[in-house]
Amino acid sequence: MKKIGLLLVSLVLILTSCSKQNDTVKFTFLQLNDVYEIAPLEGGKVGGMARVETLHQQLLKENPNTFMFLAGDFLNPSLLGTLKYKGKRINGKQMVEVMNAMHFDLVAFGNHEFDLKENDLQDRLNESNFQWIATNLKHKIGDSIASFEVNHNGVKTKIPKKVTFNIKNKEGKVIKIGFFSATISANPKDYIVYNDFYETAKNAYNTLKNETSVVFGLTHVAKENDKMLLNMLPEVPLIMGGHEHVNMSIPVGKGKLTKADANAKTVYVHRITYNLKTKKATINSTLVPIDESIQPDKNIKRIVDKWDAFLNAKLSKILDNPEAVIYHANTPLDGRDTPIRSKQTNLGMLIAKSMAFAFDNKVDCALVNGGSIRIDDQLDGDITGFDIFRVLPFGGGILKVKLKGVLLKKVLEYGRLKAGKGAYLQRYLASYNKENKEWLVNNQKIKDTKIYTVAFSDYLLKGYDIPFLKPDNKGVKEVYTPKNKEVASDIRKAIIKYLRTLKK
Numbered sequence: 001m002k003k004i005g006l007l008l009v010s011l012v013l014i015l016t017s018c019s020k021q022n023d024t025v026k027f028t029f030l031q032l033n034d035v036y037e038i039a040p041l042e043g044g045k046v047g048g049m050a051r052v053e054t055l056h057q058q059l060l061k062e063n064p065n066t067f068m069f070l071a072g073d074f075l076n077p078s079l080l081g082t083l084k085y086k087g088k089r090i091n092g093k094q095m096v097e098v099m100n101a102m103h104f105d106l107v108a109f110g111n112h113e114f115d116l117k118e119n120d121l122q123d124r125l126n127e128s129n130f131q132w133i134a135t136n137l138k139h140k141i142g143d144s145i146a147s148f149e150v151n152h153n154g155v156k157t158k159i160p161k162k163v164t165f166n167i168k169n170k171e172g173k174v175i176k177i178g179f180f181s182a183t184i185s186a187n188p189k190d191y192i193v194y195n196d197f198y199e200t201a202k203n204a205y206n207t208l209k210n211e212t213s214v215v216f217g218l219t220h221v222a223k224e225n226d227k228m229l230l231n232m233l234p235e236v237p238l239i240m241g242g243h244e245h246v247n248m249s250i251p252v253g254k255g256k257l258t259k260a261d262a263n264a265k266t267v268y269v270h271r272i273t274y275n276l277k278t279k280k281a282t283i284n285s286t287l288v289p290i291d292e293s294i295q296p297d298k299n300i301k302r303i304v305d306k307w308d309a310f311l312n313a314k315l316s317k318i319l320d321n322p323e324a325v326i327y328h329a330n331t332p333l334d335g336r337d338t339p340i341r342s343k344q345t346n347l348g349m350l351i352a353k354s355m356a357f358a359f360d361n362k363v364d365c366a367l368v369n370g371g372s373i374r375i376d377d378q379l380d381g382d383i384t385g386f387d388i389f390r391v392l393p394f395g396g397g398i399l400k401v402k403l404k405g406v407l408l409k410k411v412l413e414y415g416r417l418k419a420g421k422g423a424y425l426q427r428y429l430a431s432y433n434k435e436n437k438e439w440l441v442n443n444q445k446i447k448d449t450k451i452y453t454v455a456f457s458d459y460l461l462k463g464y465d466i467p468f469l470k471p472d473n474k475g476v477k478e479v480y481t482p483k484n485k486e487v488a489s490d491i492r493k494a495i496i497k498y499l500r501t502l503k504k
Contacts, residue, residue, distance in 0.1 A: 026063060026272065027063065028059050029069060030052075030068040031069050031071065031269075032069070032260060032264055033241065034073040034242050034243070038080075038095065038098050038303075041375075042380075043381075044292070045292055048264065051290045051294040052290055055267065055269075056102060068104050069218055070099070071107075071110070071219060072110025072111070072183065072219075073110030073111065073112045074107070076091065077112060082393050088120075089120065097303055100127075100128065105165070106131045106133060108133055109181070111183065111187040134147070135181040135200045136194060136196065140190065140191050147160075179218050180200075180205055180217055182225070182226075182229065183219075183221065197219075201233070202233065209235070213274060214237065216237070216239070217230075217236055217239035219240070223243075235254070236255050238258065239256075240258055240270075244259050246259070247260050247287055262376055264290050271284045326496055327382075327502060334346060334347050335391055336377065340373050340424075341422060342370075348368070348373065349426065350499075352455075354491070355494065356428055358455070358486075359455055363400065364452045365441050365442070365452070367455070369425060374393050377390070388492050389492055396457060396458045396490075396491055397491065398457060398458065399457075399479055399482075400479075400480040401461065401480070402451050403454060403473075404448065404451060404475040405449060405451075405452055407469075409446050411425075411466055431443070
């Protein structure tokens with residue numbers, strides 16, 4: 001009798017366990033955002049898409065219901081993207097090739113996708129084999145407005161406002177999950193219409209909630225906007241976001257917002273269990289460092305190595321010897337995104353000093369926007385010309401500008417208040433006195449009516465980061481644009497020349 005009793009108890013436990021398994025569907029999300037470099041950074045120590053693919057394959061073995069997402073910003077910027085391949089500028093072609101090979105499941109548009117011209121963006125869309133989503137974006141073609149499309153061999157497919165996936169557990173139970181997106185309107189172009197991302201996300205969610213078990217967000221907006229979306233849509237358990245370049249996990253109501261570090265220095269892994277009875281999703285999120293402990297996937301590494309070889313060959317034509325050491329940094333030069341956009345760094349100071357050097361130091365100060373410094377890395381030890389081109393992939397000239405002190409103060413204060421954003425200014429000979437709350441040039445208080453001579457990166461005078469700083473501003477008295485043969489005509493070459501004077 002005891003044996004029969006034990007057998008019955010065992011059967012009940014087995015059946016209960018099976019019942020519990022039958023009541024859940026488990027799936028995994030692998031989240032990346034803001035990836036501009038396919039190769040590892042910091043001397044190969046962190047990042048690298050081949051390492052991400054190794055993790056991707058491990059997660060697929062753990063659970064075949066694994067999905068890989070990128071929350072915007074990958075087609076631009078990069079040094080490689082500025083070069084030409086078969087007569088056309090690369091403009092993210094290398095990213096699409098790598099991402100196709102990795103089999104991404106879903107990607108959202110970021111603001112930097114629209115750095116590309118309309119035809120170039122269309123080429124990248126047509127080359128991509130992964131699914132795009134565009135909830136608040138429309139394509140303006142002449143006088144008409146339509147959805148963006150992907151054209152594969154003459155077959156055109158509209159990029160949808162919402163996306164769904166079916167997921168089946170081992171017992172054959174199926175659920176459908178849904179996604180909406182949101183893209184920040186930070187990059188206006190005449191071929192794009194940015195619709196209100198709150199309204200479009202709400203509309204997409206209201207449709208998805210009736211046809212899916214659970215809805216997620218894949219967005220590229222500022223974290224404050226993501227938090228508002230979660231407050232507006234309290235049943236959304238997770239928004240995977242981009243735009244900020246530093247990792248975060250922020251609880252909002254019953255849901256949360258996550259962002260990984262830019263350039264795949266980290267990724268988020270979300271292991272999700274959906275309960276068919278309670279209709280609730282439980283999410284276990286882990287921030288995973290992508291570093292030397294992960295061996296690169298061989299297939300993806302071959303693609304990365306091919307593009308690296310192309311980059312080196314191209315740079316050899318621009319610089320006499322791009323791999324030659326031009327300077328040795330005993331202290332790492334900090335070009336990481338968060339510091340370079342938030343505080344004065346030694347790399348930012350060095351760049352600004354180089355700008356003054358380009359005009360024989362005959363300027364009162366030098367200013368460059370932190371957002372133009374795109375390396376997201378630290379330069380340590382031997383530094384080459386190749387490294388400097390990675391620091392400033394867009395290049396551009398240095399302008400010598402004469403302007404009134406009242407405008408200079410306004411520019412400096414605007415940059416200070418934009419800490420954390422691309423408009424934050426890296427400086428030389430300009431400093432802020434916190435005690436007196438005043439700006440100084442060469443340790444002297446700025447006089448409103450005095451005319452100052454300032455070295456600016458040419459991007460700053462276009463009014464993109466600082467809207468009122470344009471040549472037609474009344475406070476701007478004179479703008480000198482260097483000729484092609486002058487050192488100041490290319491900020492990168494100015495830095496290289498300056499560093500060579502320090503090498504002795």
